Amino acid sequence: xxxxxxxxxxxxxxxxxTVAFNCTYSNSASQSFFxxxxxxxxxxxxxxxxYSSGNEDGRFTAQLNRASQYISLLIRDSKLSDSATYLCVxxxxxxxxxxxxxTRLTVxx
Amino acid sequence: DTGVSQNPRHKITKRGQNVTFRCDPISxxxxxxxxxxxxxxxxxxxxxxxxxxQLEKSRLLSDRFSAERPKGSFSxxxxxxxxxxxxxxxxxxxxxxxQGVLETQYFGPxxxxxxx
Numbered sequence: 001x002x003x004x005x006x007x008x009x010x011x012x013x014x015x016x017x018t019v020a021f022n023c024t025y026s027n028s029a030s031q032s033f034f035x036x037x038x039x040x041x042x043x044x045x046x047x048x049x050x051y052s053s054g055n056e057d058g059r060f061t062a063q064l065n066r067a068s069q070y071i072s073l074l075i076r077d078s079k080l081s082d083s084a085t086y087l088c089v090x091x092x093x094x095x096x097x098x099x100x101x102x103t104r105l106t107v108x109x
Numbered sequence: 110d111t112g113v114s115q116n117p118r119h120k121i122t123k124r125g126q127n128v129t130f131r132c133d134p135i136s137x138x139x140x141x142x143x144x145x146x147x148x149x150x151x152x153x154x155x156x157x158x159x160x161x162x163q164l165e166k167s168r169l170l171s172d173r174f175s176a177e178r179p180k181g182s183f184s185x186x187x188x189x190x191x192x193x194x195x196x197x198x199x200x201x202x203x204x205x206x207x208q209g210v211l212e213t214q215y216f217g218p219x220x221x222x223x224x225x
Contacts, residue, residue, distance in 0.1 A: 004151070008149070031210055032210040032211070032212075042218070043200060043218050044152065044216050045216070046214075046215070049211060049213070087151050087152075089151075091210075095140060095142070095157055095165075095204070096154045096157065096165065097144075097152075097154065097202075099151025099153070100151050101149065102150075102151055
């Protein structure tokens, strides 16, 4: 079983829409959780860390459910510039990051 | 630019040749990581250095792969006798120890390898 599972999409949504991505992780010893964004042929960049109580950064809201081993990302009022692949990431052990395959989002004008 | 840098950005080689990639981390970061990413997949961990010590290696890192960080600053990743299956993006990341669960890895632009 993969360490981190995500729906690869693609998600095609109109500008202004709200879109949610989900992710599950298999190892309950996972300690830290992140969402990274990766544009085509570019490196992954940290979008936000995910805290146990949930957290918000502008139009982006992340939630963590440790009991269900489930992480989510909500994007409100989608912009064209939000088009990218969103990678769900967990950290376990020393410092290894385990990445999902990514969910591809295209925001359509 | 004070981010993570990698060289070369692209490398095309013939099967059986050796290649070496370089990573320069963010200057104050003492931790350095190598990942490999193939099309349609997320990055996969290869190896990790804390200062000059290589503390962890993935099973993905076959004996044809070797990584070094001799002075605890830049790192090199060498692939010997390249195979077509080595074609991938090789990503380097760095982080600063001591930030607990909020420690963030910052990625370089990657080296895209194509083995013909």
